[in-house]
Amino acid sequence: MRTAVGLAALAVIGNIGLVTTASADGLHDRHKALQQAISKTKQDMSESSATAAAAAVALTKAEQQLKDAQAELAKTQQEVAAAQKKDDALAAKLKQQQEALAKAKAAVVAGQKRLDKQKAVVGAIVRDDVQKHANLLPLAMLTTSTSMGDLANRIQLSQTMLDTNQAKFETYTALQKQLEAEKAKQAALEKQIAADKAEAAKNLEHKKVLEQQAEAQKATVAELVKQRAAAQAAADQAAAQDKARFAELQKEDAAVQKRIAARIAAQKAAARRAAARRAAAEAAARARHHSHSHSHSGGGGGGSSSSYSAHHGFIYPVDGPITSPYGMRLHPILHVWKLHDGTDFGVGCGTPIRAPYPGRVTEEYYNAGYGNRLFIDHGRVDGHYITTAMNHAIRYIVSPGQHVSQGQVVGYVGETGYATGCHLHLMVWEDGNMINPMRWY
Missing domain, CATH: 2.70.70.10 (Glucose Permease (Domain IIA))
Incomplete structure (x- = not known):
C-alpha cells in the first residue's frame, strides 16, 4: 500500500514531466542512499527492541526523504530564479528592440518622403526635357549662335544644365538605396523581435511549469515535515523504553563482569594454593633427601606450570x-x-x-x-x-x-x-x- 510520502513523491515526479536518463539515475542514487541509510540504522539497532528499531528505521526514512525533497525544491527554485532572470533580460532586450524598430520605421517614412520629393524633381526634369526636345539642344545652339563667343556661352550653359540634372538623378539614386537599407534594417529588427518574442513566450511557459512544480514540491516538503514529525514522536516514545532497556543491559553487563571477575579470582586463588602445595611438597622432598644423606640423588618432582604460547x-x-x-x-x-x-x-x-x-x-x-x-x-x-x-x-x-x-x-x-x-x-x-x-x- 502506498504511503502518503510515496504519493507525494509521485505527485512531484508527475509535475516534472518526462523523466530523462539523468533524472532516472538520480532517483536510483537517492533510492540506493535511502536503502543504505536504513541498512545502517538496522545494524545500529540490532540489539534493540523491535518497536524501537522500527521507529528508528521510520525516522531515518522520513529524514532521508525530507532531505531529498528539500534538495529537489531548492533546485527547482534556483531554476525558477534563472527563468525569471532570463525573462527580465528578454523583456529589456525587447524594449530596446521596439525602440530601435520605431526609429527604423520613422527613418523609412522620412526616407520615403525624401525619395518622393526627389522623384518629383527628377520627374519634372524629365518632362521638361521631353517637352523641349532637349536631345536637339546642341544642334539648336549651333544654328542659332550669332558669334563664337555666344556659342561658347551657350555650350557652357548647356553643360551646367546637364551637370545639375545629373546631380539630381544621382541624389535620387542615393536616396533610393538609403531607403532600401532602412527597409532592410526594419525587416531584420522585426524578424529578430519575432524570434525573441517566441523565445520569451517559451521561457515564460517553462517558468510557469517550474513554478507549478515548485508549488507541488512545497506541498510534498510540508507533507514530509509532518511525516518526519510523526516519526520523531514515535521515536521519542520508543526512546524512553530503549533508555530503560539500555540501563538494564548495562546492569546485566556489570553483574556478568562481577561474576567473571569473581571466577577469575577463585581460579587465581586455586592456582596459588596449588602452587603452594607443590612448593610444600618440593620442600618436604628436599628435607627427606637431606636427612638421608646416603640416598640416591635425583630430580625433585614438582613440575612447573606452563602457559599456552601458541596462536590463540x-x-x-x-x-x-x-x-x-x-x-x-x-x-x-x-x-x-x-x-x-x-x-x-x-x-x-x-x-x-x-x-x-x-x-x-x-x-x-x-x-x-x-x-x-x-x-x-x-x-x-x-x-x-x-x-x-x-x-x-x-x-x-x-x-x-x-x-x-x-x-x-x-x-x-x-x-x-x-x-x-x-x-x-x-x-x-x-x-x-x-x-x-x-x-x-
Missing part, C-alpha cells in the same frame, strides 16, 4: 558474515554514542552454534535484552583468562559445569531478547574486561 586458535562460532562489529556508534533515536558490546554474525535462525575454543560452560540463562545466553570459561589462554558468551539463541544443548570441545555444537541461532532479526551476538572478556572479540580471532 579461536574459531568463529558460526559460518556467516559479520553484520555489526564491536565498537561505539551513534544511536539513531537517542542521538548519543553507545557501545555495541560484541560482534554480530548474520545467519539464519536454527544455524548451529559451535564452541570457539575448549572450555567449561559456566552459565546458561535468559535475559530480556540478550535473550538466551551461554557463557564458556576457556581458562588461561596465552597468559590471559578468557570467557566467551553467545546471545539471542533459540536454545542451547549444553549445561553449566559441562566441558565442551572446540567446534562442538552448543546451541542454535535465534532472535530472542532485543533482536531485530536472526543473528548471533558474540562477546569476549579478557581478564574480566569486555573487549573486541576480533582480538582473539
